Amino acid sequence: MKKRKKKPLKVKKKKQKKSFIRRLRKKTKKIKNKKIRKIKKSKRQVKKKTRRYTKVKFKKNFKLKRPDKNTQKTRAIVSGLLRLNDKVKSIFRFNINLDQTLQAFFTGISNKVSGIRKIILEEREKQKKIKLKLMEQEKRDAQKRLLNQEKLALEAKRNELKEEHKLEKERKLDLQRFIKLEQAELRKERAEKQRQFLEQIKLEKKIDLFRRREADEIKSLEKYVLSQQRESYEEVQQRIDKIKEKYKLIREQKINEAIRERVASLGIKVEETDDKATLLEKERVYNEEREKIEYALESFYRSAHSLCFQLNKKYIPKYLSIIRCIDKRFETGEIYIKWDDAIEADWLILIYIKNNSPDEGIIIEDKTDPENHTTHEFQPNEIFKASDIMVDALTKLLDSERNKRKVS
Numbered sequence: 001m002k003k004r005k006k007k008p009l010k011v012k013k014k015k016q017k018k019s020f021i022r023r024l025r026k027k028t029k030k031i032k033n034k035k036i037r038k039i040k041k042s043k044r045q046v047k048k049k050t051r052r053y054t055k056v057k058f059k060k061n062f063k064l065k066r067p068d069k070n071t072q073k074t075r076a077i078v079s080g081l082l083r084l085n086d087k088v089k090s091i092f093r094f095n096i097n098l099d100q101t102l103q104a105f106f107t108g109i110s111n112k113v114s115g116i117r118k119i120i121l122e123e124r125e126k127q128k129k130i131k132l133k134l135m136e137q138e139k140r141d142a143q144k145r146l147l148n149q150e151k152l153a154l155e156a157k158r159n160e161l162k163e164e165h166k167l168e169k170e171r172k173l174d175l176q177r178f179i180k181l182e183q184a185e186l187r188k189e190r191a192e193k194q195r196q197f198l199e200q201i202k203l204e205k206k207i208d209l210f211r212r213r214e215a216d217e218i219k220s221l222e223k224y225v226l227s228q229q230r231e232s233y234e235e236v237q238q239r240i241d242k243i244k245e246k247y248k249l250i251r252e253q254k255i256n257e258a259i260r261e262r263v264a265s266l267g268i269k270v271e272e273t274d275d276k277a278t279l280l281e282k283e284r285v286y287n288e289e290r291e292k293i294e295y296a297l298e299s300f301y302r303s304a305h306s307l308c309f310q311l312n313k314k315y316i317p318k319y320l321s322i323i324r325c326i327d328k329r330f331e332t333g334e335i336y337i338k339w340d341d342a343i344e345a346d347w348l349i350l351i352y353i354k355n356n357s358p359d360e361g362i363i364i365e366d367k368t369d370p371e372n373h374t375t376h377e378f379q380p381n382e383i384f385k386a387s388d389i390m391v392d393a394l395t396k397l398l399d400s401e402r403n404k405r406k407v408s
Helices: 011-053 069-091 098-228 234-265 276-315 383-407
Strands: 323-328 334-339 349-353 362-366 374-378
Touching: 098 234, 098 276, 234 276, 276 323, 276 334, 276 349, 276 362, 276 383, 349 383, 362 383, 374 383
Parallel strands: none
Antiparallel strands: 323 334, 334 349, 349 362, 362 374
C-alpha cells in the first residue's frame, strides 16, 4: 500500500485567519483602553474622598505598619500575569486557563516545599534516632565499665583471699617451727636438768663406794688384827680412825665442790672461806627470792606469751618475722618481747620488777615507737591494764609496718 501524500495547506485560508486575528486584536485593545480609563477615574475619585475626611489620631508609641516589599512584588507579578493572560486571550483564542496554570505552578512549589519539609523532618528524626542510639551505646558502655570494675574488684578480693590463705598456711608452718624450737629448748633444759641429776646420782654413788671401801678396809684390818692376836690394839684403832677421817674429808670435799659450782652458776658470790652451811643458806635465800619474782611475774608472762601467739597466728604478714616472748625470770628476773630475727638488746617490750622487790611494783618499758620510749608502772594485781597497753603498742607497731610497706 502506498502512503497517501498530505495535501498542502492553502494560502488563502491563512490570509483569512490573519485578517480575522487583526480585527480581534483591535477590538480587544479598544475594550481594554475603555476599562483602564474607567478604573483610573474610579481610583481618582476614591483618593479625593479619603483625603478630605480621614484624620487619624495615633498613639504615642504606635508605629505605622509599612506594607512588606515581598507582598507588593508578588501582587505586581500576579497582576502582570493576569494582564498577560487577557492580552493572550485577545490575540489568540486558545483553551489556556491562567488560573489553573498558576495553581499548578504554586501547587508544584508547595509540593516541593512540603517535600523539603518532609526531608527536613526525616533528617531530624534520623538525627534523633542517632542520638538515641548514641545514648543507649553510652549507657551500655557505662554498664560494661561498671561490670568490669565489679569483676576487677571481685578478682582483687579473691586474690586477697588466696594470699590470706597462703599467709595462714605459712603462719601455721612458722608457728609449728616456733613451737618446735620452743619444745627443743625445753628438751634441752630438761636434758640439762637430767644431766645434773645424773651427776648428783653419780656423786652419791661414788660417795657410797667410798663408804663401802672404808667399811671393807676396816673389816680387813679387824680380821688382820684378830689374826695377829696382839695384846694392844691401839695402833690399829688409830689407823682405822685415820682412814675414816680421810674418806670423810674426801666425801665432804666432793659435796662442797658440787654445792659451790651450783651456787656460782646461779650468779651468787662465793668466797673461799664459805663452808657447806653458808653455801646452802645462800642458795636457799636466792631460791626464795626467785620464787617470789617468778610468782609476781607469772600472770604478766602468761598474758605476754598469749598475745605473741595470737599475733603470730592471725595478724603478722608474710614479709615480717614472728614475735617472740622470752622468759628470763629465773636468770635475770626479766621478760621481754622482740622480733625473732633481732638480737636480745633490740627488744620491743621489757617487763621486770622494780628494785627486785614485788611489793614496790612491776615496770613495763615500751620501745615499739622509736621516737617515743615510754615506761609504765603497775601493781601485781593490775594485769588487765598492763595487757591492754601491750596490745595497743604491738598493734600500732604492726600498723606502722604495713603503712611503711604501702608507701614503699
